[in-house]
Amino acid sequence: MSVSYLAGYLLCAIIFFILGKYLHRRKVERQAIAGSREIHTQLEKKSLQAQEAGDRILATLGSMAEGVLIVDAQGKMLLLNAALEQALGLKKSLSQNAYFWEIFRDSEVNEMIEACLRERVVVRKEHSVLLSEKTFEIQVSPIVGAANFLGAVAVFHDVTLLKELERVRTEFVANVSHELKTPLTSILGYVETLKEGAIDDKQNRINFLTIIEEHAKKLSELVEDLLLLSSIESGANSLRIQSVDFQGLLDRVMGYLDFKIRDKKIRFEIQITPKPLLIKADTALFERVISNLLDNAIKYSPTGGKVTVRASVNADQAEIEFIDEGAGIAQVELPRIFERFYRVDKSRSRESGGAGLGLSIAKHIVESHQGKIEVESTLQKGSKFRVRLQYNP
Numbered sequence: 001m002s003v004s005y006l007a008g009y010l011l012c013a014i015i016f017f018i019l020g021k022y023l024h025r026r027k028v029e030r031q032a033i034a035g036s037r038e039i040h041t042q043l044e045k046k047s048l049q050a051q052e053a054g055d056r057i058l059a060t061l062g063s064m065a066e067g068v069l070i071v072d073a074q075g076k077m078l079l080l081n082a083a084l085e086q087a088l089g090l091k092k093s094l095s096q097n098a099y100f101w102e103i104f105r106d107s108e109v110n111e112m113i114e115a116c117l118r119e120r121v122v123v124r125k126e127h128s129v130l131l132s133e134k135t136f137e138i139q140v141s142p143i144v145g146a147a148n149f150l151g152a153v154a155v156f157h158d159v160t161l162l163k164e165l166e167r168v169r170t171e172f173v174a175n176v177s178h179e180l181k182t183p184l185t186s187i188l189g190y191v192e193t194l195k196e197g198a199i200d201d202k203q204n205r206i207n208f209l210t211i212i213e214e215h216a217k218k219l220s221e222l223v224e225d226l227l228l229l230s231s232i233e234s235g236a237n238s239l240r241i242q243s244v245d246f247q248g249l250l251d252r253v254m255g256y257l258d259f260k261i262r263d264k265k266i267r268f269e270i271q272i273t274p275k276p277l278l279i280k281a282d283t284a285l286f287e288r289v290i291s292n293l294l295d296n297a298i299k300y301s302p303t304g305g306k307v308t309v310r311a312s313v314n315a316d317q318a319e320i321e322f323i324d325e326g327a328g329i330a331q332v333e334l335p336r337i338f339e340r341f342y343r344v345d346k347s348r349s350r351e352s353g354g355a356g357l358g359l360s361i362a363k364h365i366v367e368s369h370q371g372k373i374e375v376e377s378t379l380q381k382g383s384k385f386r387v388r389l390q391y392n393p
């Protein structure tokens with residue numbers, strides 16, 4: 001083998017070796033670049049996923065009906081959702097990068113958040129926020145991460161409706177007890193008097209028994225009214241809707257109110273068009289509506305007063321009006337007269353014996369028929385109660 005051949009062979013070997021090395025490095029580099037691209041893509045994907053998850057949490061918190069506030073361990077606001085902003089009447093610009101005590105002017109809420117951040121325990125309280133006239137149940141809970149304390153989250157749950165229902169229930173029980181107590185006291189008093197000797201007094205014993213009877217009747221009516229109200233409210237009284245002639249119902253009611261009509265010498269004007277005017281109603285229940293409204297028209301009319309009953313058809317509805325020229329009702333009282341037990345003039349009504357349930361029953365019945373009841377009234381001039389109900393052509 002010649003020297004030149006050997007040198008050529010060596011040169012080739014070196015070139016191949018260098019080329020091999022070069023190609024290997026390129027391969028490693030390419031792999032590294034591909035690897036770093038992969039890592040980059042993965043990181044981008046992860047960060048996108050994290051952002052999406054964050055956006056989802058923010059959107060969820062934002063659309064929650066409950067108010068939510070999140071602060072960090074130093075009390076800096078991280079999130080205040082729309083519900084809370086609305087409830088507290090805050091401006092969004094105010095809440096960015098601020099500390100919670102700069103935003104809340106409500107010392108009780110601030111104390112709760114402070115206590116949670118300081119003691120790292122759940123703080124819960126019911127609290128009325130004056131600005132929104134609402135009552136919230138507020139719970140502030142600490143947020144603890146894997147290694148350290150991150151801050152606190154306060155959730156404001158609106159319990160206004162619940163409180164209102166509680167108030168109505170308590171008021172209702174108080175009203176019922178009061179209405180039951182008055183006649184019961186009277187009955188017990190007269191029974192006692194009779195037992196103590198009045199039973200031998202021929203003149204008075206009938207009077208006393210009559211008074212007892214009246215009060216017992218009143219009690220029985222009250223209980224019946226309450227049962228009726230509760231059965232309409234619970235929907236248990238499924239309506240037996242029929243097509244009935246309004247004139248027939250009115251005649252029947254005027255029949256059993258006859259003694260009151262005569263007693264007060266009420267003059268009636270009745271205008272019904274067309275005749276017969278057929279309405280779609282549960283006969284027994286709708287009779288109660290007519291009798292409650294007529295009873296009031298008579299009761300609150302002066303002796304010899306005039307009461308007009310007008311019934312007509314307007315579009316697809318029957319429109320029935322009960323008009324009196326009596327005492328009338330002040331504008332401020334009008335929104336409340338359909339409430340249970342509501343009486344405008346407690347003493348005047350007490351004399352005439354009503355418990356203040358008549359209009360409330362009428363309204364419940366009319367509404368259970370998908371109808372409407374309205375009132376217009378002027379003090380000393382009179383009142384007009386209007387009932388709209390489905391008409392049966």
Ligand SMILES: Nc1ncnc2c1ncn2[C@@H]1O[C@H](COP(=O)(O)OP(=O)(O)O)[C@@H](O)[C@H]1O
Binds near residue numbers: 342
């Ligand atoms: N036609 C009317 N004229 C004047 N006031 C009325 C009339 N109807 C109802 N009111 C007022 O509305 C209140 C509620 O009526 P209602 O529920 O029927 O109770 P009451 O048992 O007192 O009749 C009455 O106490 C009375 O003050």
Ligand SMILES: [Mg+2]
Binds near residue numbers: 296354358359
């Ligand atoms: Mg009444």
